[in-house]
Amino acid sequence: MQDTDITKRLAKWAVELKGGDIPDGVRREGVRTFVNWLGCAVGGARHETVDRALDAVTLFTGPARAQVLGRSERLDELHAALVNGISSHVLDYDDTHLKTIIHPAGPVASAILAVAESRAVSGEDFLTALILGVEVECRIGNSVYPDHYDRGWHITGTAGVFGAAAATGKLLGLDERQMTWAFGIAATQSSGFREMFGTMCKSFHPGRAAQNGAMAAFLAKANFDSSERAIEAPRGWANVLSTKQDYTEIVDGLGTNWEAGLNTYKPYACGIVIHPAIDGCQQLKETLGAKVSEIASVELRTHPLVLELTGKRAPRTGLEGKFSVFHAAATALLKGDGSPNAFTDEMVRDPEIVALRDKVKATTDASVHEDAVHIAVTLRSGERVQLHVPHAVGSLERPLSDDAISEKFARQSAPVIGEAATRELIGAGWGLASTADVATIAVASAARS
Amino acid sequence: MQDTDITKRLAKWAVELKGGDIPDGVRREGVRTFVNWLGCAVGGARHETVDRALDAVTLFTGPARAQVLGRSERLDELHAALVNGISSHVLDYDDTHLKTIIHPAGPVASAILAVAESRAVSGEDFLTALILGVEVECRIGNSVYPDHYDRGWHITGTAGVFGAAAATGKLLGLDERQMTWAFGIAATQSSGFREMFGTMCKSFHPGRAAQNGAMAAFLAKANFDSSERAIEAPRGWANVLSTKQDYTEIVDGLGTNWEAGLNTYKPYACGIVIHPAIDGCQQLKETLGAKVSEIASVELRTHPLVLELTGKRAPRTGLEGKFSVFHAAATALLKGDGSPNAFTDEMVRDPEIVALRDKVKATTDASVHEDAVHIAVTLRSGERVQLHVPHAVGSLERPLSDDAISEKFARQSAPVIGEAATRELIGAGWGLASTADVATIAVASAARS
Numbered sequence: 001m002q003d004t005d006i007t008k009r010l011a012k013w014a015v016e017l018k019g020g021d022i023p024d025g026v027r028r029e030g031v032r033t034f035v036n037w038l039g040c041a042v043g044g045a046r047h048e049t050v051d052r053a054l055d056a057v058t059l060f061t062g063p064a065r066a067q068v069l070g071r072s073e074r075l076d077e078l079h080a081a082l083v084n085g086i087s088s089h090v091l092d093y094d095d096t097h098l099k100t101i102i103h104p105a106g107p108v109a110s111a112i113l114a115v116a117e118s119r120a121v122s123g124e125d126f127l128t129a130l131i132l133g134v135e136v137e138c139r140i141g142n143s144v145y146p147d148h149y150d151r152g153w154h155i156t157g158t159a160g161v162f163g164a165a166a167a168t169g170k171l172l173g174l175d176e177r178q179m180t181w182a183f184g185i186a187a188t189q190s191s192g193f194r195e196m197f198g199t200m201c202k203s204f205h206p207g208r209a210a211q212n213g214a215m216a217a218f219l220a221k222a223n224f225d226s227s228e229r230a231i232e233a234p235r236g237w238a239n240v241l242s243t244k245q246d247y248t249e250i251v252d253g254l255g256t257n258w259e260a261g262l263n264t265y266k267p268y269a270c271g272i273v274i275h276p277a278i279d280g281c282q283q284l285k286e287t288l289g290a291k292v293s294e295i296a297s298v299e300l301r302t303h304p305l306v307l308e309l310t311g312k313r314a315p316r317t318g319l320e321g322k323f324s325v326f327h328a329a330a331t332a333l334l335k336g337d338g339s340p341n342a343f344t345d346e347m348v349r350d351p352e353i354v355a356l357r358d359k360v361k362a363t364t365d366a367s368v369h370e371d372a373v374h375i376a377v378t379l380r381s382g383e384r385v386q387l388h389v390p391h392a393v394g395s396l397e398r399p400l401s402d403d404a405i406s407e408k409f410a411r412q413s414a415p416v417i418g419e420a421a422t423r424e425l426i427g428a429g430w431g432l433a434s435t436a437d438v439a440t441i442a443v444a445s446a447a448r449s
Numbered sequence: 450m451q452d453t454d455i456t457k458r459l460a461k462w463a464v465e466l467k468g469g470d471i472p473d474g475v476r477r478e479g480v481r482t483f484v485n486w487l488g489c490a491v492g493g494a495r496h497e498t499v500d501r502a503l504d505a506v507t508l509f510t511g512p513a514r515a516q517v518l519g520r521s522e523r524l525d526e527l528h529a530a531l532v533n534g535i536s537s538h539v540l541d542y543d544d545t546h547l548k549t550i551i552h553p554a555g556p557v558a559s560a561i562l563a564v565a566e567s568r569a570v571s572g573e574d575f576l577t578a579l580i581l582g583v584e585v586e587c588r589i590g591n592s593v594y595p596d597h598y599d600r601g602w603h604i605t606g607t608a609g610v611f612g613a614a615a616a617t618g619k620l621l622g623l624d625e626r627q628m629t630w631a632f633g634i635a636a637t638q639s640s641g642f643r644e645m646f647g648t649m650c651k652s653f654h655p656g657r658a659a660q661n662g663a664m665a666a667f668l669a670k671a672n673f674d675s676s677e678r679a680i681e682a683p684r685g686w687a688n689v690l691s692t693k694q695d696y697t698e699i700v701d702g703l704g705t706n707w708e709a710g711l712n713t714y715k716p717y718a719c720g721i722v723i724h725p726a727i728d729g730c731q732q733l734k735e736t737l738g739a740k741v742s743e744i745a746s747v748e749l750r751t752h753p754l755v756l757e758l759t760g761k762r763a764p765r766t767g768l769e770g771k772f773s774v775f776h777a778a779a780t781a782l783l784k785g786d787g788s789p790n791a792f793t794d795e796m797v798r799d800p801e802i803v804a805l806r807d808k809v810k811a812t813t814d815a816s817v818h819e820d821a822v823h824i825a826v827t828l829r830s831g832e833r834v835q836l837h838v839p840h841a842v843g844s845l846e847r848p849l850s851d852d853a854i855s856e857k858f859a860r861q862s863a864p865v866i867g868e869a870a871t872r873e874l875i876g877a878g879w880g881l882a883s884t885a886d887v888a889t890i891a892v893a894s895a896a897r898s
Contacts, residue, residue, distance in 0.1 A: 055671035056664070060511040060525045076509045152684030157637075188606075188650050189657065191640040193676075195684045201637050201675040204668075208638065215505070219653075222504035226650040227642075235601030235644040 006232040006247045011179035013254045014136065014166050019128040026261040027433065030131040033095055035429040036265040036405050037105035038069070040094045042425070042445050043340065043412025044087035045070030049200040049319075053086050053207070066114035067442040070416045077114040078211045081164070085110035085207030089156070091340045092202075092322045093269035093412070097134075097262060098371070098396060100141035100155055101272065104263055106206030107160030108133030111214040112167045116438050121171060123435030131260045133167030138259035140231065142249035144242035149194070153241060157192025157205030164213020165220075172221050177228075184226025185216035187237040197271075198312065198320040265405055267394040268338030270322040273306045276373035276392040277325050281332030284377055284387055292333055294379045297359050300329060301374040304364040311362075321348040330356035333377075339411065371395040402430075417447050455681040455696045460628035462703045463585065463615050468577040475710040476882065479580040482544055484878035485714040485854050486554035487518070489543045491874065491894050492789065492861025493536035494519030498649040498768075502535050502656070515563035516891040519865045526563040527660045530613070534559035534656030538605070540789045541651075541771045542718035542861070546583075546711060547820070547845060549590035549604055550721065553712055555655030556609030557582030560663040561616045565887045570620060572884030580709045582616030587708035589680065591698035593691035598643075602690060606641025606654030613662020614669075621670050626677075633675025634665035636686040646720075647761065647769040714854055716843040717787030719771040722755045725822035725841040726774055730781035733826055733836055741782055743828045746808050749778060750823040753813040760811075770797040779805035782826075788860065820844040851879075866896050 022030075044050060045068070054068070057079045064073075066080030069087060074080070088094055089106045097104050112121075112129050121129075141148075141159040149155050165186035169179050189212040192205035220226075231237050231250070238245040268278045277300055285292060300306075302325070312324040321327045321343045330353045331342045347353060368374065371392045377385045391397040400408070406426050413422040421444070428441045435441060471479075493499060494517070503522060511525030518533050537543055538555045546553050561570075561578050590597075590608040598604050614635035618628050638661040641654035669675075680686050680699070687694040717727045726749055734741060749755075751774070761773040770776045770792045779802045780791045796802060817823065820841045826834045840846040849857070855875050862871040870893070877890045884890060 049673070052671045052673040053668065056667040056673065059667065060527050062509040062511045062525070076511070078509050152689040154637075184645070184648070185650060185653070188603075188642050188645050188654070189640050191638050193637050193679070193684060193686070193689055195676045195679060195682045195689075196633070196637050199633070199675050200673050201634060204634070204673075205637070218505040218508065219502065222501045224498070224501040224505060224649050224653075226648050227644045230642070230644060233644045235642060237642070240601040240642055240644075 004229065004232065006250055007183050007230050008180050008228060009251050010136065011183055012176050014132055014170065015174065015176050015179050017128065017132055019124050021255055022128065022131055023258065026131060026258045027127060029261045029263055030127050031430065031432050032265065032402065032405060033105050033134065033263050034109060034130060034432050035409065035426070036095050037088050037109045038425065038429045038445065039409030039412050040091060041084050041088035042070035042416050043093065044090040045416050047087065047090045049090045049203055050083060050087045052200065053083055057082065065118040067117065067446055069442065069445040070413070070447060072447050078214055080114035081111045081210040081214050082207040084114065085210035086203045089206045090203040091269045092271060093266050093340060096264050096266060096272045097138045097141065097259060098264055099262070100138060100145040101149065102138055102141045102159055103156045103206060104134040104137060104163065106156065107137065107209035107213060108163040108167045110207065110210035111164040112171055113438060113442055115168050115171055115214055117442050119171065120437050123432045123438055126438045127433055129167040129170040132170050133163035134260040134263065135258060136166040137163030139250045142259065143246050144238055144244055147244035148242035151242065152194050154192040154194050154196065154202070154205050157209045158190045158241060160206055160209035161186045161190050161213040164210045165216040168214040168217035169220065172217055174217065174220055178220040178223070180228045181224065181226045182217045182220035184228065184230035185219050185224065186213050187230035188226065189216065190237060190241065197309070198323045262396065264394055264396060265400045267400060269340040269343055270328055270338070271310045273303065273370060274310050274325045274328045275394060276371055276389045277302065277329045277375070278332040278338040279392045280373050280375045280387050280389040281329045282336050282338065284375060284385065285333050285336050287385060288377065291379055294381065295333070295356060295359060295377055296380045297361060297378045298329060298333070299376040300325065300360065300362040301365050301368060302362055303368050303370045304366055305370060307362055307364050315348045318344045318348055325362055326357045326360040327353065329360045417445065421448065453678065453681065455699055456632050456679050457629050457677060458700050459585065460632055461625050463581055463619065464623065464625050464628050466577065466581055468573050470704055471577065471580055472707065475580060475707045476576060478710045478712055479576050480879065480881050481714065481851065481854060482554050482583065482712050483558060483579060483881050484858065484875070485544050486537050486558045487874065487878045487894065488858030488861050489540065490533050490537035491519035491865050492542065493539040494865055496536065496539045498539045498652055499532060499536045501649065502532055506531065514567040516566065516895055518891065518894040519862070519896060521896050527663055529563035530560045530659040530663050531656040533563065534659035535652045538655045539652040540718045541720060542715050542789060545713050545715060545721045546587045546590065546708060547713055549587060549594040550598065551587055551590045551608055552605045552655060553583040553586055553612065555605065556586065556658035556662060557612040557616045559656065559659035560613040561620055562887060562891055564617050564620055564663055566891050568620065569886050572881040572887055575887045576882055578616040578619040581619050582612035583709040583712065584707060585615040586612030588699045591708065592695050593687055593693055596693035597691035600691065601643050603641035603643050603645065603651070603654050606658045607639045607690060609655055609658035610635045610639050610662040613659045614665040617663040617666035618669065621666055623666065623669055627669040627672070629677045630673065630675045631666045631669035633677065633679035634668050634673065635662050636679035637675065638665065639686060639690065647772045711845065713843055713845060714849045716849060718789040718792055719777055719787070720759045722752065722819060723759050723774045723777045724843060725820055725838045726751065726778045726824070727781040727787040728841045729822050729824045729836050729838040730778045731785050731787065733824060733834065734782050734785050736834060737826065740828055743830065744782070744805060744808060744826055745829045746810065746827045747778060747782070748825040749774065749809065749811040750814050750817060751811055752817050752819045753815055754819060756811055756813055764797045767793045767797055774811055775806045775809040776802065778809050866894065870897065
């Protein structure tokens with residue numbers, strides 16, 4: 001295969017894609033992606049990370065054409081894309097493309113819902129753009145994963161910007177050359193480090209990817225040009241940001257194999273590699289009952305990425321707690337909780353949780369799959385209870401049902417915009433494909449004063 | 450030396466720096482940096498790259514508090530920073546920190562002049578922030594150059610964003626912790642590929658660095674946090690974007706050795722590695738006189754970077770011509786020109802220039818310094834004329850004089866805003882240090898309708 005026309009071939013496919021070309025199952029997964037994202041964006045809307053971002057960007061916002069989901073503010077499209085991208089990811093509760101650990105919806109949906117608001121975009125066209133954007137970012141992610149991620153890039157930001165550009169470009173009706181440029185302008189803004197995990201910048205990454213990808217599409221629409229080989233050139237994106245480049249992942253099976261059909265939704269509000277441990281510890285809480293107070297030690301045998309990504313021994317804040325398998329396991333054993341409530345500043349300082357956290361040990365084993373864990377609990381009596389989780393809830397093998405997605409949505413959203421508005425919004429989300437103008441969904445998320 | 454507190458130590462120095470700490474010579478170089486940048490920004494203001502960027506961003510601009518230099522439009526500070534960063538670099542005529550090939554002023558001055566406009570900032574305080582920003586970006590650039598650049602990063606973008614953050618943070622009065630966060634938020638947005646050279650995205654890089662660095666400072670001011678080890682962490686900026694990391698370049702001799710005192714100003718409107726060839730070919734034009742029409746071949750012996758960066762054999766556009774040592778040499782021999790007029794679409798298509806361009810050969814020699822060249826011209830008669838340029842005009846050894854900077858300014862600016870306004874603006878630029886409110890300088894650059 002020629003490596004010289006990857007960017008152009010992807011752009012051509014993106015421009016030519018029609019809604020009818022997308023299989024029903026993938027469209028259905030696109031709706032689930034949207035509903036899960038919308039609930040997360042509303043659920044995260046009052047986080048202080050969002051407050052602080054709004055404090056800064058409100059100084060610069062243009063015409064108030066786009067809703068900050070779950071709040072009362074309206075901003076220009078690009079700033080709304082930024083803030084909604086932040087709020088949808090800030091609780092680490094959003095969606096995951098498991099092959100790459102990309103959280104696909106944040107960069108894409110945040111960009112296009114904001115852009116769509118003043119353009120009378122139908123739910124059908126929105127869904128096509130959303131699926132396109134997810135497909136593009138996950139394929140580009142596949143081409144460089146895991147080397148790119150191992151180097152330290154937060155792939156949701158670095159690949160997400162392409163998804164936002166593709167999806168926004170689709171709504172704007174870019175031609176092939178413009179779409180190629182949009183990918184180039186996106187590529188040359190690609191950024192975001194894993195070093196930022198546990199800080200406010202983690203959720204800034206999908207927000208900025210949404211904003212920058214959308215800007216790339218608007219610049220391309222104005223015929224602002226770029227390299228037409230931005231992905232595959234010798235000094236293009238894949239070579240500069242990764243040691244692995246497999247371009248077949250980007251262009252083979254386009255329109256046949258759908259990465260967008262492989263999205264998953266988190267049952268727990270933290271780094272996905274901890275999910276098996278939480279799942280298992282919740283089960284052990286039921287098994288142990290009152291004996292939870294007699295635990296002498298907890299041993300986790302996990303995939304190596306678990307300690308690499310979530311090995312914080314002594315988290316100081318709720319955000320850091322999301323990257324501590326020790327905190328997560330202790331909280332699941334004591335409280336049965338993996339929701340956003342398990343990852344507050346208060347919870348990581350709770351003496352009972354801290355005491356149990358210090359009894360949790362973790363060893364890594366490359367033969368353990370990323371969505372699996374082996375857990376052994378030893379009680380002070382010497383009694384030993386073991387559990388193997390082969391696939392965590394929320395994985396492709398045990399996907400969240402539509403009802404579970406709705407329940408997750410309601411639990412997050414009701415405290416922010418109230419139960420009635422939440423019920424209405426959940427219905428609007430599931431009805432995406434038949435919506436005449438998606439602006440109505442954005443507006444329905446607004447906090448009532 | 451501990452590698453664990455580089456970001457914090459740099460932030461502490463940035464916060465504590467006072468104008469009086471900066472030696473007179475460095476302050477003088479800061480004024481020269483400012484005047485050269487201002488002329489370039491006005492000179493590039495009507496380029497179609499700027500037109501197209503404005504077409505896109507005008508849709509989203511916030512309150513019109515900052516001047517687009519050399520034009521009539523006003524935008525919010527962040528968008529003005531973007532557009533002024535583009536216009537100041539679009540002609541490839543701006544300044545150069547020769548150790549790193551960073552073009553320092555674009556990211557820094559574009560950010561802080563826009564931010565200063567609505568904040569009644571004195572010329573003295575502005576100059577301190579400008580020098581601080583240049584110092585920060587060049588030191589960070591030194592720590593990873595050349596490996597970082599060799600990998601394909603456009604260092605003016607990737608390092609420039611730190612300079613913009615530092616300088617804007619200084620104007621905003623960030624405390625140490627906030628300045629540390631600003632560096633982190635800047636780091637995690639660091640981007641821009643050399644692959645974009647010859648396209649509109651090249652000048653987009655300093656523009657976006659200005660905008661993103663300024664945004665980093667505003668976010669930090671709002672207590673949006675980040676890693677406090679963003680530069681030196683195992684998966685921080687220097688490790689993720691470079692194979693070389695020499696942190697002594699960042700923190701040794703702070704306040705004693707000034708990179709900001711080593712800035713240089715381009716006499717020619719193109720990639721700086723071509724400058725020796727243009728300088729030499731202009732001299733040969735004088736030597737050869739009418740015999741220029743009898744040239745059979747031109748041989749250039751250059752530093753290897755010349756062909757790597759500017760080896761385009763057949764440029765198709767003026768922007769591409771800036772990256773063709775062949776076009777530049779031919780144009781200097783035939784027209785004696787290295788100004789922006791030498792790099793228009795018309796000039797790269799001129800049949801006489803194309804014919805001579807095809808007679809130019811270049812070989813590389815690692816023993817030839819980057820600011821030197823050996824040229825041999827062979828005429829059809831067999832006569833051979835040779836020339837060695839040990840240091841191109843505009844280098845540290847042969848710096849542009851203040852008068853030459855003023856002349857360069859006037860030649861660029863007069864066609865854009867007229868001669869009277871240009872004279873006034875040049876005077877205002879040189880008077881920076883005694884200006885009560887730098888907003889007056891920005892406003893003085895505005896195009897009269």
